[in-house]
Amino acid sequence: MSRPISEDDLHAFVDGALSEGRRAEVEAYLEKNPEVADRFARFGTHRAALRAALGPIADEPVPPALTLHHLIASRRQSSWTGWRAAAAACLLLIAGGGGGWVLRGLDGGRAGGIDALAREASYAYAVFGPDGGRPVEISAADSDKLVRWVEQRLAQPVSLPDLSDSGYRLMGGRVVATQNGPAGLFMYDDAKGGRIAILMRPMVRRDANAPMAQHREGDVVGYAWADDGMGYSLVGGMAAADLLHPIADEARRQIRART
Template sequence: MSAPSRDTLMAFADGQLDATAREQVEAFLGANPEAAAEVASWTRQADAIRTLFEPAGAEPVPARLHPRRMALAMTTRRNRLWRQALAATVLIGMGLGAGWLARSWVDAPAPSTILIADAVRAHDVFVAENRHAVEVAASEEDHLTSWLSNRLETPLVAPDLAGEGFTLVGGRLLPGAVAAGGRAAQLMYENGARDRVTIYVTAALPDREPAYQFTTLGDAEAFYWANARITCTVVGTLPGPQMQTVSQAVYRQLTGTGEKTSTRYPS
């Protein structure tokens, strides 16, 4: 027979040949002492390796290597993790819910801020108009004021600003902030230099608290106040002192407390 390959000899030494092949190799080894010696050395190696390390497999298995115990511990650990994750999820959910409920306290700008912004925007839009600057002209002032008073559900008169050099152009009804009744009235005044001032009036805010605020938005200056009856924002692009004089006059006439104005008007 031809000489078996080294792999076949190894397979013989490792006991991985079938009976027929084994007999053939045995016959070959019987006639080839050199090959037989090599095969014998492999067998001795394997025997020695088993002698070295087989005892490790016979040692009692420590508890930490018991699969059943490990599986139990891992399930317990996983369940604990799940519970913790669940608890965390619930907490996060509660936080989100509370935040959602509290959003109106946190996010919402102050009502006065909204009213002032509305007033300034309305001012910007309508003072730029010539033929349609107002909805009802000053020639129908009585109709204008009774109409706006009805719509705002609060008495409104157009202040007389002749002393400040301004005459009434007219007025219009506008949608307004919900908190202030949802409607707003805008009255427009103009002086000889065609400077325009608008007065933006709404019904009182729910808190009916007096408030005063000066704001500059873009080019426009706005003086806002509120009392138990109305909120009013005077908007214009006049120089500071002139703006103050006009605002003061409007305030005095609309609050009907002319004699106190000089002390209550914030300087």
């Protein structure tokens, strides 16, 4: 008699880490428990999206200044104390495991600017854009409630552009976490189910005003800008790449007219 299916088994199933026999048992369990199957299917979608979005960053090489050879040479040429050498070794380990992502976070100037906003929007879209179960937390039917919630978390007034003339209707939105604080993510879709999103948050460190610029992270493309301390990025998949610039222009026009 096989042992009961546990949460560890389900997460290992999503990660593809089960033996063939145990995988078959988990598949049989999921067939009998559709709610559990739906929940872990979303986990699998999020995992794949994050891997696609963050994979190129994880593959970045360790900067030459942080290679073991360079650190040893620097130690011989300086009068570092033991704790400074230990700190350098820890930094080397972090850089090796993070593949450049941590080092980007250490750059205080870039961390809060328009480049960071663009990356945050791309990663949020990579997670929630493909989500077939719950792409938004509050639907467009409760848009007033959604706006109040986002404004409360951002401590800033929020304006939602109407993109219906561009073929996209508001689905709803949610609050997402970024390395620069909470942000509002608003999802739109077209008649064929294609989705785009707008992420907005206060610009906490720099680029309070920034011209619109194109950006791309993996298969997510977008246009980011900032006005009067609020940053915006309109993002979508490659299928919508040719449409995003005029839609972003229209979104910016409407937001500016209301603020």
